[in-house]
Amino acid sequence: MSADPTIASSRPRTRSRPLWLSTRRRRDFWAFLLLAGPNIALIVVFCWRPVILNLQYSLLDWTLGNKRATFIGLGNYIEFFTGEAGRVLLTTLIFTVATVGGSMVLGLLLALVLNRRLFGTSVARSFAFAPFVLSGVGVGLVWMFIFDPVFGVLSIILRKVSLPVPEWFSDPRLSLTMICIVFIWKNLGYCAVIYLAGLQSMPAEVMEAAALDGAGPVRRFWWITFPLLSPTTFFLLITTILSSLQAFDIIRIMTPLGNGTLTLMYDVYLQAFGGYNRAGYSSALATILFVLLMVITLLQLRFVERRVHYS
Amino acid sequence: MTTLALSGTGRRRIVGDVVAGYLPLVVATLIVALPLLWMVLSSFKPAGDIVTQDLVLLPSRWTTEAYTTASSKVNFPRLFLNSALVTIVGASIKLFVSLTTAYALVFVQFPAKRIIFPVILVALMVPAQVSLVPNYVLIAGLGGINTYWGIILPGLGTAFGTFLFRQQFLSLPKEILEAAEVDGAGHATRLFRIVAPISAPTIATVALVTIVNEWNDYLWPLVVTNSASIMTLPVGLTLLKNTEGDVSSYPVLMAGAVVVIVPVLILFTFLQRYIVSGLTQGAVR
Numbered sequence A: 001m002s003a004d005p006t007i008a009s010s011r012p013r014t015r016s017r018p019l020w021l022s023t024r025r026r027r028d029f030w031a032f033l034l035l036a037g038p039n040i041a042l043i044v045v046f047c048w049r050p051v052i053l054n055l056q057y058s059l060l061d062w063t064l065g066n067k068r069a070t071f072i073g074l075g076n077y078i079e080f081f082t083g084e085a086g087r088v089l090l091t092t093l094i095f096t097v098a099t100v101g102g103s104m105v106l107g108l109l110l111a112l113v114l115n116r117r118l119f120g121t122s123v124a125r126s127f128a129f130a131p132f133v134l135s136g137v138g139v140g141l142v143w144m145f146i147f148d149p150v151f152g153v154l155s156i157i158l159r160k161v162s163l164p165v166p167e168w169f170s171d172p173r174l175s176l177t178m179i180c181i182v183f184i185w186k187n188l189g190y191c192a193v194i195y196l197a198g199l200q201s202m203p204a205e206v207m208e209a210a211a212l213d214g215a216g217p218v219r220r221f222w223w224i225t226f227p228l229l230s231p232t233t234f235f236l237l238i239t240t241i242l243s244s245l246q247a248f249d250i251i252r253i254m255t256p257l258g259n260g261t262l263t264l265m266y267d268v269y270l271q272a273f274g275g276y277n278r279a280g281y282s283s284a285l286a287t288i289l290f291v292l293l294m295v296i297t298l299l300q301l302r303f304v305e306r307r308v309h310y311s
Numbered sequence B: 001m002t003t004l005a006l007s008g009t010g011r012r013r014i015v016g017d018v019v020a021g022y023l024p025l026v027v028a029t030l031i032v033a034l035p036l037l038w039m040v041l042s043s044f045k046p047a048g049d050i051v052t053q054d055l056v057l058l059p060s061r062w063t064t065e066a067y068t069t070a071s072s073k074v075n076f077p078r079l080f081l082n083s084a085l086v087t088i089v090g091a092s093i094k095l096f097v098s099l100t101t102a103y104a105l106v107f108v109q110f111p112a113k114r115i116i117f118p119v120i121l122v123a124l125m126v127p128a129q130v131s132l133v134p135n136y137v138l139i140a141g142l143g144g145i146n147t148y149w150g151i152i153l154p155g156l157g158t159a160f161g162t163f164l165f166r167q168q169f170l171s172l173p174k175e176i177l178e179a180a181e182v183d184g185a186g187h188a189t190r191l192f193r194i195v196a197p198i199s200a201p202t203i204a205t206v207a208l209v210t211i212v213n214e215w216n217d218y219l220w221p222l223v224v225t226n227s228a229s230i231m232t233l234p235v236g237l238t239l240l241k242n243t244e245g246d247v248s249s250y251p252v253l254m255a256g257a258v259v260v261i262v263p264v265l266i267l268f269t270f271l272q273r274y275i276v277s278g279l280t281q282g283a284v285r
Helices: A005-010 A019-057 A075-082 A085-114 A121-133 A136-147 A153-160 A172-200 A204-212 A217-228 A230-244 A249-254 A264-273 A279-310 B002-043 B065-073 B076-107 B113-125 B128-141 B148-155 B160-170 B174-182 B187-198 B200-216 B219-224 B233-243 B247-279
Strands: none
Touching: A019 A279, A019 B076, A019 B113, A019 B128, A019 B148, A019 B187, A075 A085, A075 A279, A085 A121, A085 A172, A085 A230, A085 A264, A085 B002, A121 A172, A121 B002, A121 B247, A136 A153, A136 A172, A136 A249, A136 B002, A136 B233, A136 B247, A172 A230, A172 A249, A172 B002, A204 A217, A217 A230, A230 A279, A249 A264, A249 B219, A249 B233, A264 A279, A264 B128, A264 B219, A279 B113, A279 B128, B002 B247, B065 B076, B065 B233, B065 B247, B076 B113, B076 B148, B076 B160, B076 B187, B076 B200, B076 B233, B076 B247, B113 B160, B128 B148, B128 B219, B148 B219, B160 B200, B174 B187, B187 B200, B200 B247, B219 B233, B233 B247
């Protein structure tokens, strides 16, 4: 194994190096393997290997637990794109846009309030962040109870004021709306806290100068604050899209059959473990999901690179 | 004149503070707090308070019936212990492994180190959904269905902690470690006697975030367990929800939600500084 060129070029005196240095090198080699090896091995086996195996599995007509599988080429992909793709991808798109947009807009509004020096803002900040760390299963159960068309507190209140009670669980569109509301409730505080950090790192002089020039709060927001927040907005956009594309627990608990809430990420689970046992088809969906996640991550990497260049 | 104008702006400021400050603050706090409060209150209600279709705010009679019913349907103490075991073992190993990996990446010479870091970072991009079927096939083949190691093992490779520790280690002054090396301290001594103690806040951050994530983890444990004696709390709650088809069982489900939510809420209340900083890392540098 020859050394990495960057190390070689940064150390031109390799040949005249005293003996203890080369034993140190050998010692470091083994130390590195011992210290970092297990983690790397685990990641290769449980993250890299599945991504590659998915490609292979996705070409098979294969029932989970069955010893035999039939090679069907791109059959699974063709089945998806000529079948449920339109519906599933549309649901995924609506869910992602609604949850990302909802939690970012509301998070920004909350951050603007939290940024004012008012009594109790730090307590409110903690409260807002709390749902983000709670079990999605627990949260899903609580909201399932609240939305229950007969016994839910929301329905009881709506009936009290003589408003119609929406059929949250049987109307597919309302199911998706409901899931989005709960997801936004859980993630709003995360966006607020990150926007708040962005607001607090903003140069105070700029705002003061604008205020002296007679710009009102709304104009100051649109022309100064919001543009200055654009790195934060971009960061949040990427991270919330990535987390929305992995949403599982709330959907599984509140709408286990995926009625109206069959997103790509939920379909991966449902096809393999929801009673169909279609391992090959599920792997094809997982591959599509991975490509989607990779494209978004690469976008982020490119942006971060550019930010480093211009700053 | 001037005093009048001042009091005018003063009043406007108070109105502004209330409308654009305190009012949204209170609304936001209530939106977060009320569902959780409702969960706790409902878990102490007798079934009768739920089936009336009337709004019963406080329990007509405070009772722990829901908790005992829940425990008779699924073995709650057992689920709790399973979750605690999986969380403690999983989080400890992850913490240790990410600490040693980050140390190696920053302080130990190795050929092609530049390629290794991205190899680790990819783990952040591969959610449980993507690795679901291949990992299931592998773990099932090794006999890991309905075992603790089957739940823990696939999640042990960790990029999050490695990433955070690496950033922190890069900011440490190199001289301290060089001095220790001259004194003849090996890598283990340097890591555990020097680097780890100065990195205590980051260790707390990674530990807490990892603990919370392990505790809440759902998709993989759901797939890899179906035996009630091995499954974790979130999976057990799914079982509870499936067996409790009866609508009057909401107090029972709320009791279950309390058991999975409240421990994390307590942890968050006291140690939120670390949890928030860990989860928002990378946003503002």
